Amino acid sequence: MATxxxxxxxxxxxxxxxxxxxxxxxxxxxxxxxxxxxxxAELGYRPSRAARTLRTQQSxxxxxxxxxxxxxxxxxxVRGIEDVAYGAGYALILCNSDEDGTKEHAYLxxxxxxxxxxxxxxxxxxxxxSLRDVLAQAVxxxxxxxxxxxYDLDHVVVNNASGAEQAVEHLLERGYRRIACINGPLxxxxxxxxxxxxxxxxxxxxxxxxxxxxxxxDFREAGGRxxxxxxxxxxxPPDAVLVGxxxxxxxxxxxxxxxxxxxxxxxxxxxxxDSSWNALSRPPLTSIAQPTYELGLETARLLLNRIEGYTGxxxxxxxxxxxxxxxxxxxxxxxxxxxxxxKPKEARDGVRQPARRGDRSKRGDRSGxx
Amino acid sequence: MATxxxxxxxxxxxxxxxxxxxxxxxxxxxxxxxxxxxxxAELGYRPSRAARTLRTQQSxxxxxxxxxxxxxxxxxxVRGIEDVAYGAGYALILCNSDEDGTKEHAYLxxxxxxxxxxxxxxxxxxxxxSLRDVLAQAVxxxxxxxxxxxYDLDHVVVNNASGAEQAVEHLLERGYRRIACINGPLxxxxxxxxxxxxxxxxxxxxxxxxxxxxxxxDFREAGGRxxxxxxxxxxxPPDAVLVGxxxxxxxxxxxxxxxxxxxxxxxxxxxxxDSSWNALSRPPLTSIAQPTYELGLETARLLLNRIEGYTGxxxxxxxxxxxxxxxxxxxxxxxxxxxxxxKPKEARDGVRQPARRGDRSKRGDRSGxx
DNA sequence: GTGAAAGCGCTAACAC
DNA sequence: GTGTTAGCGCTTTCAC
Numbered sequence: 001m002a003t004x005x006x007x008x009x010x011x012x013x014x015x016x017x018x019x020x021x022x023x024x025x026x027x028x029x030x031x032x033x034x035x036x037x038x039x040x041a042e043l044g045y046r047p048s049r050a051a052r053t054l055r056t057q058q059s060x061x062x063x064x065x066x067x068x069x070x071x072x073x074x075x076x077x078v079r080g081i082e083d084v085a086y087g088a089g090y091a092l093i094l095c096n097s098d099e100d101g102t103k104e105h106a107y108l109x110x111x112x113x114x115x116x117x118x119x120x121x122x123x124x125x126x127x128x129x130s131l132r133d134v135l136a137q138a139v140x141x142x143x144x145x146x147x148x149x150x151y152d153l154d155h156v157v158v159n160n161a162s163g164a165e166q167a168v169e170h171l172l173e174r175g176y177r178r179i180a181c182i183n184g185p186l187x188x189x190x191x192x193x194x195x196x197x198x199x200x201x202x203x204x205x206x207x208x209x210x211x212x213x214x215x216x217x218d219f220r221e222a223g224g225r226x227x228x229x230x231x232x233x234x235x236x237p238p239d240a241v242l243v244g245x246x247x248x249x250x251x252x253x254x255x256x257x258x259x260x261x262x263x264x265x266x267x268x269x270x271x272x273x274d275s276s277w278n279a280l281s282r283p284p285l286t287s288i289a290q291p292t293y294e295l296g297l298e299t300a301r302l303l304l305n306r307i308e309g310y311t312g313x314x315x316x317x318x319x320x321x322x323x324x325x326x327x328x329x330x331x332x333x334x335x336x337x338x339x340x341x342x343k344p345k346e347a348r349d350g351v352r353q354p355a356r357r358g359d360r361s362k363r364g365d366r367s368g369x370x
Numbered sequence: 371m372a373t374x375x376x377x378x379x380x381x382x383x384x385x386x387x388x389x390x391x392x393x394x395x396x397x398x399x400x401x402x403x404x405x406x407x408x409x410x411a412e413l414g415y416r417p418s419r420a421a422r423t424l425r426t427q428q429s430x431x432x433x434x435x436x437x438x439x440x441x442x443x444x445x446x447x448v449r450g451i452e453d454v455a456y457g458a459g460y461a462l463i464l465c466n467s468d469e470d471g472t473k474e475h476a477y478l479x480x481x482x483x484x485x486x487x488x489x490x491x492x493x494x495x496x497x498x499x500s501l502r503d504v505l506a507q508a509v510x511x512x513x514x515x516x517x518x519x520x521y522d523l524d525h526v527v528v529n530n531a532s533g534a535e536q537a538v539e540h541l542l543e544r545g546y547r548r549i550a551c552i553n554g555p556l557x558x559x560x561x562x563x564x565x566x567x568x569x570x571x572x573x574x575x576x577x578x579x580x581x582x583x584x585x586x587x588d589f590r591e592a593g594g595r596x597x598x599x600x601x602x603x604x605x606x607p608p609d610a611v612l613v614g615x616x617x618x619x620x621x622x623x624x625x626x627x628x629x630x631x632x633x634x635x636x637x638x639x640x641x642x643x644d645s646s647w648n649a650l651s652r653p654p655l656t657s658i659a660q661p662t663y664e665l666g667l668e669t670a671r672l673l674l675n676r677i678e679g680y681t682g683x684x685x686x687x688x689x690x691x692x693x694x695x696x697x698x699x700x701x702x703x704x705x706x707x708x709x710x711x712x713k714p715k716e717a718r719d720g721v722r723q724p725a726r727r728g729d730r731s732k733r734g735d736r737s738g739x740x
Numbered sequence: 741g742t743g744a745a746a747g748c749g750c751t752a753a754c755a756c
Numbered sequence: 757g758t759g760t761t762a763g764c765g766c767t768t769t770c771a772c
Binding site: 046047048049050051053054059069070072075076078079082086091092093094095096098103106107109110112113114115221250253254257276277279280281282283 | 416417418419420421423424429439440442445446448449452456461462463464465466468473476477479480482483484485591620623624627646647649650651652653
Binding site: 393425 | 751
């Protein structure tokens with residue numbers, strides 16, 4: 001493997017000159033530059049990243065830690081981050097913490113040891129202690145999706161409470177009354193806030209939340225399935241259910257279909273997270289679409305801004321989710337009992353409805369100051 | 371940021387001793403080790419990865435380059451690789467080439483510059499020239515999913531031809547005759563081999579492939595939609611379609627539903643790649659399940675083996691796909707024309723059927739020698 | 741505009 | 757079992 005010394009010798013210059021050419025230093029003789037570049041090409045020389053990092057004490061790399069690579073919510077978000085990072089000349093290291101605090105810790109350590117320029121963390125729960133170290137190192141960091149209570153960090157989140165509240169409001173309007181909620185862990189802000197929104201939606205309409213109808217899982221498919229099975233086995237099962245994320249929705253659907261029940265005849269369903277197949281499912285699923293790609297964009301912008309020297313107080317960017325109404329929450333009607341024939345037209349198509357933009361649903365929104 | 375020198379001073383030892391403690395060198399006085407460890411903890415010392423890499427000329431990191439982070443096929447595969455890598459003490463850098471040869475090239479360069487221990491490449495098409503450099507550097511590398519023609523590299527693939535052939539055979543058995551194929555680019559081995567299998571399946575039954583029914587897209591949703599629309603607009607549209615991957619299947623479904631057609635009444639569908647929602651879709655989708663996680667495992671094992679010193683000839687590991695039969699390919703029958711009422715029971719449930727294991731479908735399989 | 745030389749933080753001979 | 761020291765490959769003053 002050729003080094004900068006080899007290049008210098010081949011070009012008949014000093015290593016300093018080669019380095020200058022490498023870094024596009026303007027005050028280098030163009031003729032020299034050409035000679036150096038030719039030598040580089042001939043030798044197949046590639047600057048050592050390690051040496052450069054060691055010397056400059058920083059690498060043009062961001063580390064991005066997400067709880068689940070298989071969850072489309074996170075990977076779509078990654079795309080948003082990627083587009084900004086790539087545009088600004090940073091490479092991205094994506095790490096999968098697998099909802100495992102130990103792995104998250106390990107990757108955080110790795111990021112610090114690698115002296116990356118910045119870190120994007122979609123925290124797993126509960127917050128790991130190693131974060132104190134990260135803060136101590138003063139590496140620019142932004143959290144996304146979940147907020148870390150007790151840490152004063154830049155963060156980008158979705159207005160989860162509003163999303164859940166919109167969904168419950170919608171279900172109530174459509175005539176559902178016994179509305180259940182399958183949610184993620186309450187030590188995640190997403191889990192907690194979605195529960196708050198769910199309760200608020202009910203209480204606004206004078207309905208007392210029935211704690212029997214609130215089930216907690218882990219944001220994964222198996223958990224959604226298990227909790228849905230539990231709900232269906234209740235003496236008085238729910239007539240509608242709000243599911244806290246995409247993967248648990250899959251599980252819930254499995255449980256519902258397997259029990260021989262029909263949506264929305266026997267039970268209506270709204271889930272957090274949208275994707276192409278929500279509109280293609282059986283029936284099309286009403287869902288709370290999160291602006292995932294934009295989440296990534298905003299996160300990356302905040303991080304870039306920190307890296308470029310912003311040292312002000314921590315900022316919050318909160319984006320609004322949008323309720324896409326489809327067939328899984330068709331209006332409940334008297335005498336609505338047959339299976340296929342009476343299903344209204346909207347139940348079969350993926351009818352979209354723009355976000356509700358009333359005063360209520362916007363409460364708590366705040367655009368992040370740059 | 372504390373360095374090894376700070377730790378050495380604090381513990382009253384030399385940097386060499388600190389280094390030994392760091393690397394669990396057995397011949398170091400346990401008492402010393404404790405003292406050093408305490409100093410490390412007190413100072414919040416973290417070894418510089420860059421310095422270590424520079425010195426040892428290798429980092430315990432693998433770079434993994436995939437064409438699309440949003441495609442569940444690849445992320446599931448990543449999980450398999452992760453489990454092996456993590457177990458063997460390697461961290462994973464995941465890079466998204468976005469089906470863009472330039473990005474792939476950039477990430478390959480980054481990997482070399484970072485002096486990673488190994489590279490897993492799921493190549494984008496067409497093969498980029500920078501690969502020659504990688505080979506020249508003798509960095510252990512394994513390709514997965516797509517094979518790189520003309521490069522003698524370890525690779526792990528699925529028997530694509532067999533998968534496509536099984537699917538076509540199945541459709542023919544069920545009475546479909548005008549079978550279309552929406553496929554990926556033919557300069558990918560996956561695209562090419564699936565087409566070969568499709569043709570072979572037809573020819574085996576004495577049916578001449580109709581080139582009008584073969585449409586090529588880019589393995590993405592929009593392309594699948596576009597080509598399906600094209601097929602539906604033909605004077606004599608197909609009665610069944612084989613779609614080359616999960617994302618294009620989504621697009622194809624959109625086109626079919628939007629045109630007001632029903633599956634399988636108007637057109638049957640089999641798609642490559644399986645996932646939970648295939649069984650939950652409307653109707654449940656027959657699909658060719660690839661052993662994605664296992665693909666990752668095998669890939670990682672091959673890479674590990676190279677890193678540990680194997681220098682023999684390039685190896686191929688080929689895994690077999692499995693056809694999961696569901697409602698989207700229900701047997702075609704005379705008089706099968708009404709919409710819902712006559713739909714047979716299997717159309718509504720996700721009936722699973724084990725892989726066909728006849729001689730024919732196993733042709734070409736080869737287990738990779740370790 | 742160019743070169744000499746120091747030094748980033750670590751590891752690994754080698755000496756004791 | 758421990759310390760001394762050279763040096764990995766690069767960038768960056770500081771002279772000239």
